[in-house]
Amino acid sequence: MCGIAGIYHLETPKPVDPARVEALCDAIAHRGPDGQGVWTAPGVALGHRRLSIIDLEGSPQPMASLDGRAMLTFNGEIYNFRELRRELAGYGARFRTEGDSEVILAAWQRWGPECVTRLHGMFAFAIYDLDARTLFLARDRLGVKPLHYASLSDGSLVFGSELKSLLAHPLLRREVDPLAVEDYLAWGHVPDTRAILKGVSKLPAGHSLLLRHGAPVPKPVQWWDVSFAERRKGSVADLEAELLYLMREAVTSRMVADVPLGAFLSGGVDSSSVVALMAEVSARPVRTCSIGFDVAALDESSYAEDVARRFATDHVSRRVSPDDFTAIDRLAAMFDExxxxxxxxxxxxxxxxxxxxxxxxxxxxxxxxxxxxxxRHVFQHSEDRVRALLPQGLRGPVFGALGRAWPKADWAPRPLRAKATLLSLAADSATGYARAIGVTPPELRETLYSETFHRLRGDYRAEDGVTQLMREAPARSGLDRAQYADLKHWLPGDILTKVDRTSMAVGLEAREPLLDHRLIEFAASLPEAMRVQGGQGKWLMKRTMRRVLPDPILYRPKQGFVTPIAQWLRGPLAGAARDIATSATLTRTGWFDSRRISELTEAHIGGVSDHSRLLWQLLMLDKSLAGLGIA
Known part of the structure; x- marks a missing residue:
């Protein structure tokens, strides 16, 4: 796991100052505390920060191919590199190192841009081909590893693992994209289709980019996609056996490392399954860790301890206070956006x-x-059944009127909080799901924006991108399309961004075996009843893991990490919440109606309604813009 950066002159191949690339790499030094390197040639420079995982001493980067005709800077892990190494050796390739980096170079020289289809793993890399004078950028299938890039006024393109790397270049414009603000308020993150700064792009998951001197920056090329259009046949027993095989392969392939390795263990289905499969093949006790909270309603540590005992892991747990809000500034700085x-x-x-x-x-x-x-997948599955029974001409007016009239009862028991469900049923499947995964609904956003921001945003609405993604998905059903949207939008934009930045901030490599692309492709081909059945999601996976995990682990209500932001914003952060409306940074943008924000803040602090997620969004937006120098 590492950090990468570089500069490529698209027009005249001018010399690149190595110190400039060093500055890009220094900005992401946390991603690679074990080593650094810079390589330059006319019109190009590649930089690298290394976190040593495999071949600790033998694979420094940037790395040259054996013949010196290609240079690589690489972030990630290739889990099938040994198999590829043997195949490439059969074609005559020779190797000096024992790591995966040199295998990528040999794959490039054998297969060119198609080499990415042979790589199993998580990666973002750049290869400069000295013969063709091209720069090739690529990102893994699911977007586990990030890659940002931007064209600059001097005719160059700059790229890096994180936005903070690009920010180290003096020519990068720091102008906020108002459409990214609309996206952020809708989703709680800036999706991979956009960046918070104008002119900055994120290479999409499963895409590559081939740059040539003298040519404009092309559109990224998609080299992988997942299809939900086919349905796998077979008995439940056969599907269970195939799933178990794929899960075992995914886990064992990710246990290769020349450094200490362990696992996160929350006590939920997913982490417990990974630990169970690790324990099967590990000669030593698996090292596991979890955190608990000193508020019983938020604490899952007892489940993690049960699983740790079951598999005799070397387990460590730490209890933390939910009143951990003092770290907010450091947290905001990790994400840049x-x-x-x-x-x-x-x-x-x-x-x-x-x-x-x-x-x-x-x-x-x-x-x-x-x-x-x-x-939400279970709800989507059920709601689509209702949609199939009632025509839109009836559903729209009836459920729409009921949804608008139904009170937003944040305080009520869950069965009585029907407003969101009614509004979702009033819409088509894609529109309903876009609403389900949103944080701040469009009706509320409309009341927050100033006239200035309304003009800047124009006709753009954040939900349109997700609804278009779902409608164009290679899929058969609403559930298929919802999962496709999650894999393409939610997963890389939220989940994987969160894990990448928080793990890299402490020099830890996080690996996600359940995102093995073969496992994802298998899951996408399952009949709906193998995914959702009896009001339960992950039906086949839970059934498969019953051979090693007890029902209380498999079938307890899903919780996940919970942070008590609603209580914070009514208690120790109430002052910070009140300050949002008059924040110098947000006020200077002219984007928001400060009186409306004040109304929502007081309603939240007074316990009238729960606006914690919106207030948290605005607080993090304020800190992020200040960190970017937009103040």
Whole structure:
């Protein structure tokens, strides 16, 4: 795991000052504390910060191919590199090192841009081909590893693992994209289709970019996609056996490391499954870690301890106070862009705990998206049945009127909070799901914006991108399309961004075996009943894991990391919440109606309604803009 950066002159191949690339790399030194390197040639420079995981001494970067005709800077891990190495050796390739970096170079020289289809793993890399004078950028299938880039006024393109790397270049414009602000308020993060700064792009997951001197920057080329259009046939027993095989392969392939390795263990289905499969093949006790909270309603540590005992892991747990809001400034700085998933805070804490004893930690991320594990997937499945029974001409007026009239009863028991469901049923499947995954609904956003921002935003609405993604998805059903949207939008923009930044902030490599692309492709081909059945998501996965995990682990209500932001913003952060409306940074933008924000703040502090997620979004936006120098 590492950090990469570079500069490529698209027009005249002018010399690149190595000190400039060093500055880009220094900005992401936390991603690679074990080593650094810079390579330059006319018109190009590649930089690297290394966190040593495999071949600790033998694979410094940037790395040259054996013949010196290609140079690589690489972030990630290739899990099938040994198999590829043997195949390439059969074609005559020779190797000096024992790591995966040199295998990528040999794959490039054998297959060119198509080499990415042969790589199994998580990666973002750049290869400069000295013969063709081209720069090739690529990102893994699911977007586990990030890659940002931007064209600059001197005719160059700058790229880096994180936005802060690009910000180290003096020619990068620091002008906020108002459409990214609309996206952020809708989703709680800036999705991969956009960046908070104008002119900055994120290479999409499963895409590559081939740059040539004298040619404009082309559009990224998609080299991988997942299809929900086919349905796998077979008995439940056969599907269980195939799933178990794929999960075992995914876990064992990610246990290769020359440094201490362990796992996050929350006590939920996903992390417990990963730990169970690790324990099967590990000669030593698996190292596991979890955090608990000193508020019983938020604490899952007892479940993690039960699983640790069951598999005799070397387990360490730490109890933390939910009143951990003093770290907000550090948290905001990790993400560069505004990021409002409050579970980032406990994720960072568990990464800190893991880093005390291991350098690599396996997680259970990805199973919910792949196997329909979120409650919203179950709702989507049920709502689509209602949509199929009632025509839109009836549903729209009836459910729409009921939804608008139904009170937003944040205080009520869950069955009585029907407003969101009614509004979702009034819409088509894609529009309803876009509403389900949103943080701040469009009706509320409209009341927040000033006339100035309304003009800047124009006709753009954040939900349109997700509804278009779902309508164009290679899929058969509403559930298929919802999961496709999660894999393409939610997963890289929120979940993987959260894990990457919080783990890299402490020099920890996080690996996600349940995001093995073969496992994702298998899950996407399952009949709906193998994903959602009896009001339960992840049906086949839970059934498969019953052979090793008890029902209380498999079938207890999903919780996840919970941060008590509603209580914070009524208590110790009430003053900070009140300050949002008059924040110098937000006021100077002229984007928001400060009186409306004050109304919502007082309603929240007074317990009249729960606006914690919106207030948290605005607080993190304020801190992010200040960190970017937009103040």
């Amino acid at each position: 505004p990021f409002a998933d409050a579970s980032a805070l406990p994720t960072w804490r568990v990464c800190q705990l893991a880093r005390e004893s291991v350098t690599v930690a396996l997680s259970g991320d990805g199973a919910d998206e792949a196997f329909a594990g979120y409650r």
